[in-house]
Amino acid sequence: xxxxxxxxxxxxxxxxxxxxxAMMREMAARGWRLHHVLSSGxxxxxxxxxxxxxxxxxxxVKHDDDHHWFEAQDAxxxxxxxxxxxxxxxxxxxxxxxxxxxxxxxxxxxxxxxVFNSGQxxxxxxxxxxxxxxxxxxxxxxxxxxSADVRAFLAEHGDIIVKPLDGMGGMGIFRLTAQDPNIGSxxxxxxxxxxRTIMAQRYIPEIVEGDKRVLVIGGEVVPFALARxxxxxxxxxxxxxxxxxxxxxxSARDREIAETLAPELKRRGILLAGLDxxxxxxxxxxxxxxxxxQEIMKQKDFDVxxxxxxxxxxxxxx
Numbered sequence: 001x002x003x004x005x006x007x008x009x010x011x012x013x014x015x016x017x018x019x020x021x022a023m024m025r026e027m028a029a030r031g032w033r034l035h036h037v038l039s040s041g042x043x044x045x046x047x048x049x050x051x052x053x054x055x056x057x058x059x060x061v062k063h064d065d066d067h068h069w070f071e072a073q074d075a076x077x078x079x080x081x082x083x084x085x086x087x088x089x090x091x092x093x094x095x096x097x098x099x100x101x102x103x104x105x106x107x108x109x110x111x112x113x114x115v116f117n118s119g120q121x122x123x124x125x126x127x128x129x130x131x132x133x134x135x136x137x138x139x140x141x142x143x144x145x146x147s148a149d150v151r152a153f154l155a156e157h158g159d160i161i162v163k164p165l166d167g168m169g170g171m172g173i174f175r176l177t178a179q180d181p182n183i184g185s186x187x188x189x190x191x192x193x194x195x196r197t198i199m200a201q202r203y204i205p206e207i208v209e210g211d212k213r214v215l216v217i218g219g220e221v222v223p224f225a226l227a228r229x230x231x232x233x234x235x236x237x238x239x240x241x242x243x244x245x246x247x248x249x250x251s252a253r254d255r256e257i258a259e260t261l262a263p264e265l266k267r268r269g270i271l272l273a274g275l276d277x278x279x280x281x282x283x284x285x286x287x288x289x290x291x292x293x294q295e296i297m298k299q300k301d302f303d304v305x306x307x308x309x310x311x312x313x314x315x316x317x318x
Contacts, residue, residue, distance in 0.1 A: 001033070003084060005024065005034065011067040015069055019292065035078070036054055041075070054076075085315075088105060131283065140156075142200040150187055159202070161176075161200065161204075165199060213291070216272070218315060219263060219266030228244070261285070273287050
């Protein structure tokens with residue numbers, strides 16, 4: 001297999017927990033040829049989507065903060081269709097540059113490239129809005145640009161979460177109650193004076209038990225979730241916000257949600273998705289660069305990276 005990763009600079013990876021690193025390590029162990037490019041390294045030359053792709057090999061990790069774990073060769077302009085698989089792992093936010101990259105990936109797919117996740121899927125599945133397709137699994141939810149709508153929603157439910165549609169790692173998420181003295185200031189900041197669309201959801205008290213990340217790979221559900229448990233006094237369970245990751249077996253409800261979504265995710269060309277579930281409710285569908293592999297692998301001795309590599313190989317040959 002000859003694989004191209006479109007990802008952030010590899011020297012920035014936290015190798016002890018990075019999911020993209022785990023994917024690369026597993027594929028390298030199988031003898032696959034690996035290449036890397038930044039999303040800014042994609043272009044169209046002579047009508048063909050190409051990448052300034054640098055082949056690399058593993059040099060070994062010496063400690064958690066080792067940024068010299070790989071040895072890269074000089075970049076070579078290569079058509080995306082000449083790789084067996086192109087794996088998009090650039091982190092959010094989903095800004096205009098990200099949008100342009102997904103459009104180039106869609107063109108590359110039309111030219112024969114095998115792209116995972118597909119550019120079309122990444123455009124269609126906004127990680128917050130995607131849950132609206134599966135309302136049977138969600139709490140009451142509002143999407144609006146109008147702060148008056150959010151205030152009415154808060155008055156109805158008394159305790160809500162508000163968040164931007166383009167954030168990651170818990171950035172910009174606030175919990176509001178009817179007695180909060182900062183409601184106006186928070187909404188003005190988040191909604192930019194009624195010019196920015198946000199999502200509001202009824203608060204789910206089970207967040208204290210963790211925001212569960214459930215992985216779906218190649219249409220199959222990983223049997224363990226990573227519960228991201230908030231620090232004391234914190235609403236957000238995101239690891240980037242200081243949450244503690246605890247791997248655990250799926251509940252019956254977790255599995256029901258994941259197995260319901262899995263066929264649709266597969267149909268849309270989503271090789272890897274990370275479902276966020278709090279209590280019994282679906283809160284997000286992550287398709288840009290879902291994480292959680294290494295925590296599950298270390299705590300439950302389940303090889304998520306091998307499952308991903310198997311699925312990538314199968315989809316590349318399909």
